[in-house]
Amino acid sequence: MRWNAATAGPWLGTAARLVLGGVFVVAGALKVPDPGAAVRAVRAYRLLPESLVAPVAFGLPVIEIAVGLALLLGVFVRTASIAAAVLLVVFLVGVGSAWARGLRIDCGCFGNGGEVTAGETAYPLEVLRDAALVVVALLLARWPASRLALGGRSVAGTTDRKEYSRAR
Amino acid sequence: MPAETTRAANRERLAARRAAEAAARAQAERRRRTVLGGVVAAVAVLVALVAVIVVQTHRTSTSANAAVPANTVDGTVISVGSADAPVTVDLYEDFQCPNCKAFEDASGRTVAQLVADGTVQAHYHGMAFLDTSANGRYSTRALNAAAVVVATAGPGAFQAFHDLLFANQPVEGGSGLTDAQLVQYATQAGAAGSSVEHDIRNLTYGDWVKTATDQASKDGVTATPTVFVDGHKLADLSSAGLTSAVTAAAAG
Incomplete structure (x- = not known):
């Protein structure tokens, strides 16, 4: 198999899926063990009314893990x-x-309760990381086809299309 | 042989149509399966969502008859000094927080002096958010022990215990003080007896620690140490900064 744009693309898609899915699964899973901290973390933003803080804090990790798992497995990628x-x-x-x-x-x-101990916030880093992940997510939404995926579209124009389609 | 050719062409057309029909059927089947899979996945996520919210709500609800230590104010505040003092200083601290130790080292004596003068009533708000498995949930154990001390021997003993814990703060990322050390400092601060040891080892005020930490969050405190002088957040946490803020508050 020659290494060109047509063959590299689907593998880039796989890499994007693994990075994005991995981050989401880890981020979600770390929020589950300490629900009290999750509540404090959501409340710390002072954006939601108190009645919505707990449901969001408890529900968000489930959504994150679901999205992350779908990406890791390669189902409903778009x-x-x-x-x-x-x-x-x-x-x-x-x-x-x-x-x-x-x-x-x-x-x-x-995870953790949104508290900073050293009094040092890390906003630039957090914004950069999220922005980079948004780019990855949008690229993946535009070209969702990838290798090692359980579902989704087949990769058109590759030599091993038939084999790929069967494996997807 | 024109008849033969026509028959062959017809066969081909028929085969092509059959293949197209089969492809269409296969595509419809794939689409049906995708939709079905999507519905199943969506329902599964929804069920998980509801289940997790129920379980986590249950996990975070503290029992109605949770022990509240005696000698506390408003449920979660430990008040030191005269109620007639003109200025109130609210201090939010975690016993494992290094910046809190730095604040206590720099300004703890000033707070004590202002309390002794009768100028300040200090309100201590404990927080426990630096629990790790490595330190054996030291933040929680330390604040629980502080609650045991105030319940047993009052705010004066609490102040002594508080100062001892910050003076002997374990390194962050380390293993924390042991329960035996906490009992020893409690005794040194003036809270002794078998019930003190029992309550420290068994986290008798564990739920109260959670409530106090949650209350700090509701108060909008997300960093430690946080200090309010008569309700105004203190920016300069040095001894001089605290003194001038208290002086200004007392004059105003």
Whole structure:
């Protein structure tokens, strides 16, 4: 198999799926063990009314894990990448607004209660990371076909299309 | 042989049509399966969502008869100093937080002096968010022990215990103080007895620790140490900064 754009594309799609899916599964899973911290992390943004804080804190990890698993397995890739992009934009808005309002919080992206100990916030890093992931998610939504996927579209124009289609 | 040719052409056309029909059927079948899979996946996510929200709500609800330590104010505040003091200083701290130790090292004596003068009533708000498996949930164990001390021997003993824990703060990322060490410092601070040891080892006020941490979050505190002088957040946490803020508050 020659290494050209047609053969590399689907493998890039696989890489994108694994990165994005991995981040979502890990981020979701880390929020499950300490629900009290998850509640504090959501509340720390001071964007939601108190009655919505707990349901969002408890429900968000489930959505994150579901989206992440779909991407890792390669099923409903386009739907999952669009969902990931939407979630990431919501996170970006949240972090950006906390930054703009001068709140001293941790984004709580990977668990913990949103508290910063050293008094050092990490907004630029958090925004950069989310923005980079949005790009990955959008590229994946545009070209969802990839290798090592359980479902989804077949990769057109490749020499081993038949074999690929059977394996998908 | 024109008849032969026509028959062959007809056969071919028929075969082509059959192949097209088969392809269409296969595509319809694939589409049906995708839709079915999507519906099943969506229902599964929805069920998981509801189940997890129910379970986590249950996990975070503290029992109605959770033990609240005696000698506390408003459920979660430990008040040190005279109620007639003109200025109230609210301090939010975690016993494992290094910046809190830095604040205590720099300004703890000033707080004590202002309390002794009768100028300040100190309100201590405990937080426990630096639990790790490595430190054996030290934040929670330390705040629980502080609750045991205030319940047993009052705010004066709490202040002594609080100062001892910050003076002997274990390194962050380390294993934390042991329960035996916490019992020893409690005794040193003036809270002794078998019930003290029992309550420290059994996290008698564990639910109260959760409530206190959650209350700090509701108060909008997301960083430690956070200090309010008469309700105004103190920006300069140095001894001089605290003194001038208290002086200004007392004058105003």
